[in-house]
Amino acid sequence: MLPAPPLSLLVLALLQGSSLLSPSSAVDCQEVQRIELSRTSGAPQEICVSPGLRTRFVFDSQFTVNLQDEARFVEVIHGRTTLGLLPPGDMGRGERLRLTVYFKEEASSDGVTFVLVARQGQATRQVEVYSDRPSRASFQQEVAQEHANDQRLQSRVEQLQHQLELLRAECDDPSGLRRLLVSGEMDAEGIRARRISVKSGPSSKSLLFMVEGHIYRSSQHVVVAVMLRNASSEPWTADGALLVDKHGKNWKAIRIWASSALLPDSSQLVVLEVRARGQELQGDVTVKLWGAESRGISIHDVPVP
Structure with missing residues (x-):
């Protein structure tokens, strides 16, 4: 051992x-x-x-x-x-x-x-x-500048996150009166509305005509909602819209909504929105809607509330 x-x-x-x-x-x-x-x-x-x-x-x-x-x-x-x-x-x-x-x-x-x-x-x-010391001071200044830029970027990110949270809250409650009040969209007069008179049937050119319609006004926007009927054999999709006031000024729609293409021999709601604050848009206007294939419709003498 x-x-x-x-x-x-x-x-x-x-x-x-x-x-x-x-x-x-x-x-x-x-x-x-x-x-x-x-x-x-x-x-x-x-x-x-x-x-x-x-x-x-x-x-x-x-x-x-x-x-x-x-x-x-x-x-x-x-x-x-x-x-x-x-x-x-x-x-x-x-x-x-x-x-x-x-x-x-x-x-x-x-x-x-x-x-x-x-x-x-x-x-x-x-x-x-x-x-060395001189370059160290210069570099520290550069690092401090980068840090300041990072802080500004972080602040911007936080601001955007806050805005996103507000948008999500609005989406969760899209029809709430609270949202309209807080955003300033509705004032003490509320949302005003007028009925649009139906004056004629389809034109021989576009074969589109309005069945019924309403125009609404808030403190910041004007919205036109019309039920259109397609009397042609081709589908129609809204591609652009505007309002023409009594002075000939064009108010281009900032948003156009329709659930789908307007099929032949069918009716569908089309909604367009124009930004017009306070008393900017008054009196009767002409509503013009057109599709991608240039077919469209003009609705005259529409009274803005």
Whole structure:
């Protein structure tokens, strides 16, 4: 039977084993790591990385790199002053890979070496590297400007999200009087309406005619709803509409609605909407509706409420 190893050898073996793990455990995985090269001792700077997590280097001048085992990396993105890394998927905890950076403004330099130390599920998201104080100040100003732009963008996104929530609320309650009041669409006079007189049948040209109709007015819009009948043998689809006032001014429809094409020998409701605030549109108007194939209908002497 072999003699047991001396206790001192076991202790030495344990100490040697723990020393192999100590570098990785000593790495502080900061969210953002700032390195000012003018204040470092020249020793390689350790950077915490992890498979599946991106680490982005930001420099204050243009550069080239020499990355150990670059072919193993899932992603290496070179920018003008940035470098994005997605470490190898098989990079084990404690594994160390060298990254040497050469600044173009310092062609004679031996470069700056960083050591990428693998951790599981922890990584430094951004490493900001400053080669000297003046450029550091300039770069900080640029970072601050980008941060301000991000804040403005975030504010705009929040504003759009709020508007989207309001629109969703309106869609959930499309017929509610509350929505009309809050939006300013309905004032104290409410929604006013007039019946449109039926004066004639289909014209020989378009074979379209109105069966019945109404015109409505809110504080901001005028809506015409007419039941049209298609006496032709071809379907008809509304493609455009406008109102012509007594001065000859055209009020183009901002929206036209119909459930489907108007089939031959059938009737269907067609609704058009014109933006007209307050007293902008008064008196009798002519309603003009036309289809994609140019067939249309004109309805005269329509009284605006």
